Amino acid sequence: MKRILIALALAFGPMNAQPQPTNLIPAPVEYSVRPGSVSLDKLAGQGEKVRISPKALLRRLEGRKLADWQLKSAYWLELGKKGVKIVAADEEGVFYARQTLKMMASVDSTLTCCTILDWPRFPYRGVMLDESRHFQGKSFVMKQLEMMALLKMNRFHFHLVDNPGWRVQIDAYPRLTKLTAWRPQAFFWDWEKNEIGGPFVEEGTPGAYGGYYTKQDIADILSFADERHIEVIPEIEMPGHNYETRYAFPELACSLPGGGKDPWELCPGKESTFEFLEKVLLEIFDMFPSQYIHIGGDEARKNNWKLCPDCQARMKAEGLESVEGLQSYMIKRMERFAHEHGKRIIGWDEILQGGLAPDATVMSWHGIEAGLQAVREGHDVIFTPTHYYYLDYHQDPAQFRPVGRHVPLEKVYSFEPITEGVSEADAHHVLGVQGNLWTEHVQDAWHAEMMLYPRVFAIAETGWSQTERKDWHDFERRALALSNVARKWGYTVYPPLSQQ
Numbered sequence: 001m002k003r004i005l006i007a008l009a010l011a012f013g014p015m016n017a018q019p020q021p022t023n024l025i026p027a028p029v030e031y032s033v034r035p036g037s038v039s040l041d042k043l044a045g046q047g048e049k050v051r052i053s054p055k056a057l058l059r060r061l062e063g064r065k066l067a068d069w070q071l072k073s074a075y076w077l078e079l080g081k082k083g084v085k086i087v088a089a090d091e092e093g094v095f096y097a098r099q100t101l102k103m104m105a106s107v108d109s110t111l112t113c114c115t116i117l118d119w120p121r122f123p124y125r126g127v128m129l130d131e132s133r134h135f136q137g138k139s140f141v142m143k144q145l146e147m148m149a150l151l152k153m154n155r156f157h158f159h160l161v162d163n164p165g166w167r168v169q170i171d172a173y174p175r176l177t178k179l180t181a182w183r184p185q186a187f188f189w190d191w192e193k194n195e196i197g198g199p200f201v202e203e204g205t206p207g208a209y210g211g212y213y214t215k216q217d218i219a220d221i222l223s224f225a226d227e228r229h230i231e232v233i234p235e236i237e238m239p240g241h242n243y244e245t246r247y248a249f250p251e252l253a254c255s256l257p258g259g260g261k262d263p264w265e266l267c268p269g270k271e272s273t274f275e276f277l278e279k280v281l282l283e284i285f286d287m288f289p290s291q292y293i294h295i296g297g298d299e300a301r302k303n304n305w306k307l308c309p310d311c312q313a314r315m316k317a318e319g320l321e322s323v324e325g326l327q328s329y330m331i332k333r334m335e336r337f338a339h340e341h342g343k344r345i346i347g348w349d350e351i352l353q354g355g356l357a358p359d360a361t362v363m364s365w366h367g368i369e370a371g372l373q374a375v376r377e378g379h380d381v382i383f384t385p386t387h388y389y390y391l392d393y394h395q396d397p398a399q400f401r402p403v404g405r406h407v408p409l410e411k412v413y414s415f416e417p418i419t420e421g422v423s424e425a426d427a428h429h430v431l432g433v434q435g436n437l438w439t440e441h442v443q444d445a446w447h448a449e450m451m452l453y454p455r456v457f458a459i460a461e462t463g464w465s466q467t468e469r470k471d472w473h474d475f476e477r478r479a480l481a482l483s484n485v486a487r488k489w490g491y492t493v494y495p496p497l498s499q500q
């Protein structure tokens with residue numbers, strides 16, 4: 001901790017004596033200093049002038065070529081002694097200009113006068129939260145959306161269902177939440193033994209741990225996210241990670257004793273499985289306006305399918321030679337259903353197995369190879385590689401409940417999504433980056449935030465800032481400054497103050 005303490009002392013004492021040129025995360029494209037500085041008190045009395053005009057913004061861009069989605073997010077900001085001027089092509093750009101001001105004002109009390117011209121590098125800048133293994137709930141989610149917005153992140157991937165609990169209200173199947181959203185043990189690993197799920201208890205059982213989002217909760221979160229230009233992408237897992245679904249509806253498992261030895265898989269041989277998934281998705285589509293539905297697709301073991309008469313009959317009827325082909329059949333069929341309702345699918349990179357659905361977007365988590373393959377095949381990809389962006393992995397070997405590999409802030413910061421394996425012509429298929437907080441080991445809000453921050457700052461900068469604006473040592477200084485601000489706002493940031 002000593003090194004961090006020294007760095008903190010360098011960053012904060014003497015507090016604000018010399019305003020830094022910029023303490024912004026993510027680093028803006030262009031930042032130029034103007035004469036003088038202005039105090040927040042003075043600035044508050046000056047107000048702001050906002051102009052929303054694509055033409056006016058294009059004039060400020062002076063011939064720089066931006067994609068349409070970049071223009072929408074771009075902004076020009078002038079901070080002078082007489083106040084603030086903002087020019088943008090869209091409300092979204094104005095929003096990001098205000099986030100820039102908010103961050104500047106929260107780190108320094110006297111601001112250097114400046115001009116900023118800024119736009120994002122990637123359209124997808126995301127965070128995923130696993131709400132199944134441990135449940136944090138609505139106010140926690142909103143708090144993290146607030147920080148995401150400040151960091152100019154714009155996609156929240158909501159992992160709502162998985163083996164340890166179904167956590168969203170589905171009116172067609174109330175058994176899902178009534179029977180699987182609660183359990184006797186609070187800590188996940190006390191519940192799950194040997195990778196086989198433990199017992200659930202019914203909603204209303206005294207002392208039970210758990211919870212789920214009602215439709216009203218989801219509507220509240222969506223409206224909060226929408227005000228912050230964040231799209232919420234729900235995930236409904238299939239065909240694996242469905243222990244909880246099989247608990248509520250054992251008939252959706254394969255036609256084998258006990259549903260087969262693999263405890264998580266649904267049976268893609270049965271029509272009733274598709275009827276169930278489609279009814280669930282229709283309600284999800286009604287709840288979430290995002291063009292995307294994440295259908296999971298990861299870690300299906302497929303052993304049951306080799307033995308199940310229904311799966312074997314399906315494979316024969318469809319001319320499928322392997323169980324990988326059966327997984328591909330299921331994903332492609334679900335994609336057709338999504339398309340019929342104006343939606344596109346995202347899946348974990350296992351959806352490449354047996355042939356990828358034509359329009360699917362791949363979330364590349366096994367390193368980056370699967371993502372590169374999908375890009376070469378003309379698919380959109382979001383990079384979320386385990387060794388860089390799995391935020392359940394520990395930041396410090398001595399950390400509270402360390403798991404996985406050591407993924408410190410510098411490692412997260414070092415990830416570059418456009419590698420040699422991506423040609424210039426294919427680069428537009430790289431939609432962006434996402435950090436994933438799986439919560440096997442993460443029981444409460446304190447721990448969850450400690451895993452998120454400051455590493456999410458690094459992912460935000462990789463998603464937004466141009467490569468030439470990235471600089472680890474400068475970022476480290478800015479991350480320490482923002483960490484301190486985030487702590488004042490009530491976030492837990494690693495290293496937590498209690499461990500410094």
Ligand SMILES: [Zn+2]
Pocket residue numbers: 253254255266267268269270304305308309310311312
């Ligand atoms: Zn089956």
